Amino acid sequence: MDIPAMFRGAVAEFDARVRQIGEHQWQAATPDVDWNVRDLVNHVAGEDLWAPPLLAGSTIAEVGDRFDGDVLGAEPTAAWTAASAAAVRAAGKDGAMDRIVHLSFGDFAGREYVLQLFADHLIHAWDLARAIGADDCLDAGLVASCASWFDAVEDAYRSAGAIAARPPVPGDAGAQTVLLARFGRRA
Numbered sequence: 001m002d003i004p005a006m007f008r009g010a011v012a013e014f015d016a017r018v019r020q021i022g023e024h025q026w027q028a029a030t031p032d033v034d035w036n037v038r039d040l041v042n043h044v045a046g047e048d049l050w051a052p053p054l055l056a057g058s059t060i061a062e063v064g065d066r067f068d069g070d071v072l073g074a075e076p077t078a079a080w081t082a083a084s085a086a087a088v089r090a091a092g093k094d095g096a097m098d099r100i101v102h103l104s105f106g107d108f109a110g111r112e113y114v115l116q117l118f119a120d121h122l123i124h125a126w127d128l129a130r131a132i133g134a135d136d137c138l139d140a141g142l143v144a145s146c147a148s149w150f151d152a153v154e155d156a157y158r159s160a161g162a163i164a165a166r167p168p169v170p171g172d173a174g175a176q177t178v179l180l181a182r183f184g185r186r187a
Helices: 003-018 037-055 076-092 110-132 140-150 154-159 175-182
Strands: 100-103 106-109
Touching: 003 037, 003 076, 003 110, 003 140, 037 076, 037 100, 037 110, 076 110, 100 110, 106 110, 110 140, 110 175, 140 175
Parallel strands: none
Antiparallel strands: 100 106
């Protein structure tokens, strides 16, 4: 599994939708009922801002509150572009997958942290596509990789309240629909 490549692919999926946001769509509702489009992009960009210091070994306390609040500013697309590029670079650095990352819920190998980021970008790419009326078909290889990784952690995510209950899906549902349902989405 080439985790940095998977992460780059998921970032590209999200980026493709960010570049389609019309000026009038930043306040549009998303499938994440608590977030509008700007909130969703801010969330993902904020996660990307955390990636370089965490993958370099910093703790949550050392990073502090510098990425709290609105990280998009007056140029949200530019802010997203800079944050995501830095996260992709950090994930691709030598040793990043093996370095211990200190998260609020424990210490993990960099590979596990980047897999979490990968899944977040991929699922939120769908959310963003739905919000702005863009193509919501995700890369089939990325969907399969995400589903495979999620097998081992889905129950922990759900019990921690990180994802909603799994809605029912038809027996003939495709892989993307099943994955989205596992993340609490109705496709």
